[in-house]
Amino acid sequence: MLRAIVFDKDGTLFDFHETWSGWAATALDTLAKGDRALVAQLSDAIGYDLVLGHFRSDSPAIAGTSAEIAVLLAPYLPDWEEEALLLELNLLAETVTLAEATPLKPLMAELGARNLYLGVATNDSEEGARRQLADAGIAEDVDLVLGYDSGFGAKPDPGMLLAFCDHFTLSPDEVLMVGDSTHDLRAGRAAGMQTVGVLTGVAETPELAPHADLILQDVGHLPAWLDTQRLPLRRRRASA
Incomplete structure (x- = not known):
């Protein structure tokens, strides 16, 4: 039963796309402080297509945890500790339009x-x-x-x-x-x-x-x- x-x-x-794809571009730009080369690196790290404006089907962000995404981004953001980066990602996620x-x-x-x-x-x-x-x-x-x-x-x-x-x-x-x-x-x-x-x-x-x-x-x-x-x-x- x-x-x-x-x-x-x-x-x-x-x-997923309607909620997170547009948000991701803004979030990555925020983390990169407008550095377009860095935005491209961050996008590649999490499987986000900047040209199409959505996540690729093989993106680790689709089913990954926030902590796993922070680990993927951290090598490109040396000024961030992983724990602080995770907190920032969670704060940015609060701004998403569901x-x-x-x-x-x-x-x-x-x-x-x-x-x-x-x-x-x-x-x-x-x-x-x-x-x-x-x-x-x-x-x-x-x-x-x-x-x-x-x-x-x-x-x-x-x-x-x-x-x-x-x-x-x-x-x-x-x-x-x-x-x-x-x-x-x-x-x-x-x-x-x-x-x-x-x-x-x-x-x-x-x-x-x-x-x-x-x-x-x-x-x-x-x-x-x-x-x-x-x-x-x-x-x-x-x-x-």
């Missing part, structure tokens, strides 16, 4: 009305994720938020997803993992969950298909798919 859905954040709840992949408030309300636990597992920081969910008006609709710094590792390892199951006393086969990257889907598979890929990130169907039980255009199609499954949804238990 399906009892919960765990979502990735960037590229899943929020359209582009919802679909209207999220009604989606979360509809899923919550089905008595499903709803979670977010992201390779972003937990604090940053909570702030962005609050900005989107859905923080109260999400039962548990886990980030790379929550103590359970980062995707594609399944630690965050297994921690979600433990928190609500769920079996992994009662949980659906929804994400836009192979990191998300591999984590779901490793945890023993069903996996759904969405096309609001960078990866396309051929890349996601080997790791997904289902691929949807975006998360807004989830309720209609759930209706076709005739799933006997069970009421929530009290959380631990």
